[in-house]
Amino acid sequence: MFYEVVIPAAGQGKRMKAGKNKLFIELSGTPIIVYTLRVFEEDPNCRGIILSINPAEEDYFIQMIATYDLKKVKKLVTGGTERQQSVYNGLKHVGEEIILVHDGARPFIDQVQISELTSSASLHGGAVIAVPVKDTIKKAADKKVLETVERSSLWAVQTPQAFRVSILKRAHEQAELESFLGTDDASLLERINEQVVIIEGNYDNIKITTQEDLYFAEAILHKQQL
Numbered sequence: 001m002f003y004e005v006v007i008p009a010a011g012q013g014k015r016m017k018a019g020k021n022k023l024f025i026e027l028s029g030t031p032i033i034v035y036t037l038r039v040f041e042e043d044p045n046c047r048g049i050i051l052s053i054n055p056a057e058e059d060y061f062i063q064m065i066a067t068y069d070l071k072k073v074k075k076l077v078t079g080g081t082e083r084q085q086s087v088y089n090g091l092k093h094v095g096e097e098i099i100l101v102h103d104g105a106r107p108f109i110d111q112v113q114i115s116e117l118t119s120s121a122s123l124h125g126g127a128v129i130a131v132p133v134k135d136t137i138k139k140a141a142d143k144k145v146l147e148t149v150e151r152s153s154l155w156a157v158q159t160p161q162a163f164r165v166s167i168l169k170r171a172h173e174q175a176e177l178e179s180f181l182g183t184d185d186a187s188l189l190e191r192i193n194e195q196v197v198i199i200e201g202n203y204d205n206i207k208i209t210t211q212e213d214l215y216f217a218e219a220i221l222h223k224q225q226l
């Protein structure tokens, strides 16, 4: 099933403490964002990539796209101060009926899962990649435990997240109307009572967020190159 992908890449990487956009950090000599983009560049079902970026980094992205011959990047759009705004700005340039939203900071997604996601989104409206939670999760206030959340129904949700574009646009419009900020796009569909289903993914699909994740990323890359 054909799709387009919006890739939010306009973050500041504050938790990484790298003093720059963490997507520019290199793994084995190649920037993180290039690994992410290559997955979609090499997927025959991907009709186009829309990148939400910090305008101050536009020259870097233009140079990178040329250096790595990333032909499917069809639009660079201005990101927002929040991830949700970066995604919404990208949505306005989508032409396909099925849209994926995928963090630039998740370079290890595989095409098999993308195919499952797009088929599921076409059927249900929204679909997310997720993995069962491995830790015990507790709710707390001021570090005083309030309750332990029953683990068997918990999923750690990742990206890509796939949607019928009409539903995602309506969900973003409603969230903007209500000044609601969600930490993922699927939560915006939940608020307007639209269905979201889970496709079980794998634990390699990490979001590179803090320094420790760089060690994990090097190990995952080594495993993939075996």
Ligand SMILES: Nc1ccn([C@@H]2O[C@H](COP(=O)(O)OP(=O)(O)OP(=O)(O)O)[C@@H](O)[C@H]2O)c(=O)n1
Pocket: 007, 008, 009, 010, 011, 012, 013, 014, 015, 016, 022, 023, 052, 079, 080, 081, 082, 083, 084, 086, 087, 103, 104, 105, 106, 207, 208, 209
């Ligand atoms: N205003 C924002 C914030 C985040 N992102 C993107 O959304 C993805 C997931 O966000 P996150 O991992 O939180 O990245 P940062 O916001 O850069 O990290 P931090 O919160 O540590 O600053 C990343 O690819 C990031 O570039 C974005 O496009 N626009």
Ligand SMILES: C[C@](O)(CO)[C@H](O)COP(=O)(O)O
Pocket: 083, 103, 157, 158, 159, 183, 184, 185, 207
């Ligand atoms: C969208 C996401 O990757 C799903 O796990 C996550 O919510 C992004 O959070 P961030 O704080 O914007 O990185």
